[in-house]
Amino acid sequence: DGGITQSPKYLFRKEGQNVTLSCEQNLNHDAMYWYRQDPGQGLRLIYYSQIVNDFQKGDIAEGYSVSREKKESFPLTVTSAQKNPTAFYLCASSWRIANEKLFFGSGTQLSVL
């Protein structure tokens, strides 16, 4: 089945630690996105990528980094510089950038120990 897979479902981070969230899609989509959702709030864009080896900052990129070495993969690293990382992280993909239906992964809940 085609889809977008995020792992792990739950992740715990210690102070000063970098952690990486995985996002893989087999939909052959060009565009991929990372969103952060805090309780009672909408999704806020962290990074997006239109094509392999290219990515752009979203509204809240500070403390995060990404890579897009393969079309199907768009991992997100939450660095120690992100002082308030506890949130629900959602990865999405679409055929092209913007104006398109987004397909979401099932999300990763990140918490700080």
Next chain:
Amino acid sequence: RKEVEQDPGPFNVPEGATVAFNCTYSNSASQSFFWYRQDCRKEPKLLMSVYSSGNEDGRFTAQLNRASQYISLLIRDSKLSDSATYLCVVNGPNNNDMRFGAGTRLTVKP
């Protein structure tokens, strides 16, 4: 002004009721509009796109008002299974991403 604004609710309605949500957006150049549904701690799922002429899908009707820069979602004959958060989504100013509202929480009660 936020790029995409929604009434957070919650809306508590009985089964069978008709309920309507509005969403306003700030970018007059926006071209793409969607309603997504999100269940608690789950990923959002596309409910319907919103077209200029308005569109209907079963019990759901979406409307776009460009002059006033808002979109609406009407749910008729509410079911218990309609209980969820409804997210309004509009393409961003650079046309490179989609902007989400904070969502409107709906609870349908027996």
